[in-house]
Amino acid sequence: MAKAQETRERIIQHAAELFNLRGYAGASVSDVMQATGLQKGGIYNHFKSKDELALAAFDYAHQLLSQRYQSVFRGKRRAGDRLLAMVELYEQFLEKPPLPGGCPILNTAVESDDTHPALRDRVQHAIDAWRALIHRILQKGIERNEINPSIDPDEVASVFIALLEGGIMMSKLYNHPIHLHRAIHHLKHYIHSFSQ
Amino acid sequence: MAKAQETRERIIQHAAELFNLRGYAGASVSDVMQATGLQKGGIYNHFKSKDELALAAFDYAHQLLSQRYQSVFRGKRRAGDRLLAMVELYEQFLEKPPLPGGCPILNTAVESDDTHPALRDRVQHAIDAWRALIHRILQKGIERNEINPSIDPDEVASVFIALLEGGIMMSKLYNHPIHLHRAIHHLKHYIHSFSQ
Amino acid sequence: MAKAQETRERIIQHAAELFNLRGYAGASVSDVMQATGLQKGGIYNHFKSKDELALAAFDYAHQLLSQRYQSVFRGKRRAGDRLLAMVELYEQFLEKPPLPGGCPILNTAVESDDTHPALRDRVQHAIDAWRALIHRILQKGIERNEINPSIDPDEVASVFIALLEGGIMMSKLYNHPIHLHRAIHHLKHYIHSFSQ
């Protein structure tokens, strides 16, 4: 039935926001109840446990992030343009975040790494996909002689992700976009240094 | 009294480790009790609240980080050497972390930004000091003609910190040092690009 | 649902008795748990806090008192008879108290006046109603020429209540009805002195 699916979605959306803002340990099922207007039964009907809800909420959050990438590569064929497009995506990340509370990948990675293996695996897969995307763009660029073949695509991917997430961390901490923008600025120079 | 100060230190050390591993919301006072062997009364005699303990624990964690910087600049007079020394500090960060659970600055920043203003302020000050350190090294290097004066010291500082923290996040997530090492590798190239 | 309302009533009844016996500060939620056989979750589902339970418990206690007044005026039309009936109600107050622990109005007034504004307001309203009742009886009596019009109905009301409550205090303290009975005896004479 559609109604049930709708309710499930609503729970997930509110839970994703709450977990992203307060963390998995810091947000309670009661918070989700209040946000959704549902009672205990209404939530536990759709999710066996808070854990299961957390996993679904992270998947939803990751999906929100992925959607931003969807349209951005249209019309960009060259590797350098694609990388620039990706990086420029983050220029509006703070003003129009996919989810309040910063980057769910960063937040969830930091909270789950030592405490929540299931959640940690989900984040790993999310970053795996991100790294693979960057890697693919670079690989094709090298094949097409757009990208300097002496670079290590894996390193570039790690540097991109680390810089963006580190920049988000700082800008969220100071509540000021300047740090993320500096990271983006650096990445743009970096892209130009190896793409012709 | 010396005994009291010792107990207070013991509480802080265990609390810092627990908070760094499980987060402020994820670690309980009972966890601290168990780790220290004290009872509640024994802990609350030294700290008015879990909050106050969290602040003291972060200060302690930050102090542990700072101590690593203390000796590393000895004998290094040139700006480029100093920056390299700083970055190389992080090559052993994962094998011999100052505190189990990763970087307390990163962990605390991510958890506190939307939930715990007092803690967030502490982290801000910690990063302020870090940024100021990098800024000072660069400034002196520019004055001594060791550093290309066209760089923006503020941007370099943000890039250093973002990359290192982002690299730590990734390496902690994958439980593998490679990502942090890539970030460090990139930073070394970056340093060489503007220091003569 | 009827079951819930029943449980709520059961909690209130036990809480009213416990608060009346030991005071609001002296009776714990654990005491209420033990008395009702419920667990904390079962109690806090019905009341957001001990405070809210205390207010509901006082309202219940006041209602028990009010019920005693309900039937006692039947057949008594004259003001003097009504006042006598009210006063005689208290002749059995100690043997068959509406609630163990003495008069909840007295107990709650004494405990709440300097510490618990919300509870104090409830007691005020309870005494307001009592005073209004006495005032109304006297007023009608004056209009019907049954009561000496030179008396001050407000003063009579204050005297009635003060004497009864003071008498209860003493008799509870000595665990002997004599003091309350003396107060009642005095009030009867008082009534005769101004009612024809």
Place this chain on the structure above:
Amino acid sequence: MAKAQETRERIIQHAAELFNLRGYAGASVSDVMQATGLQKGGIYNHFKSKDELALAAFDYAHQLLSQRYQSVFRGKRRAGDRLLAMVELYEQFLEKPPLPGGCPILNTAVESDDTHPALRDRVQHAIDAWRALIHRILQKGIERNEINPSIDPDEVASVFIALLEGGIMMSKLYNHPIHLHRAIHHLKHYIHSFSQ
């Protein structure tokens, strides 16, 4: 040593005020610590337990009350004058209470009757003394033909005390002296009714 006795007195004075305001269950040893500026040891050096402190505090409070009676009978030889003087004492009771928080006899009686036998006994003795005082005045008045011999001195004593304490209860509850003043007004008439 005088110093010790002084400290003991200081503790008692603060404790008496705190217990009178918040009740025995509602005031904690920590409150006494804060009020006196002493630490645990400083208090438990003088009192074996909170209970013992409570008894001493009540004795002190009762003594404060008794002192008010000391001078008031000077120059008054006639029974009626003495009773009037006693009653008039209470006209300033609310404006200049011997202790903040109302009448310690009333407060302690209400709290202790079902919970604290030792304290209850102390209050009983305090009221015993008060009743005996009134009884003695009346007895002498009867012997001297100043007081109508048909009255029951015991009843008069109970009525006096009940009315004054009940009046204090009401005036404290409403934070307005009118109710106590009405009780006093009634008592004055009462005195005139049996004293010549």
Place this chain on the structure above:
DNA sequence: ACCGACGGGACCTCCCGTTGTT
């Protein structure tokens, strides 16, 4: 599909009292 009562326990905080030290 959703409500809501309830269990059972963990949370942080504060309690009273003891003990060793100065």
Place this chain on the structure above:
DNA sequence: AACAACGGGAGGTCCCGTCGGT
């Protein structure tokens, strides 16, 4: 005589999850 660390436990509150009912 007073301080202050500490034990051990109870305080009120909130947690997550279950289950009977609608």
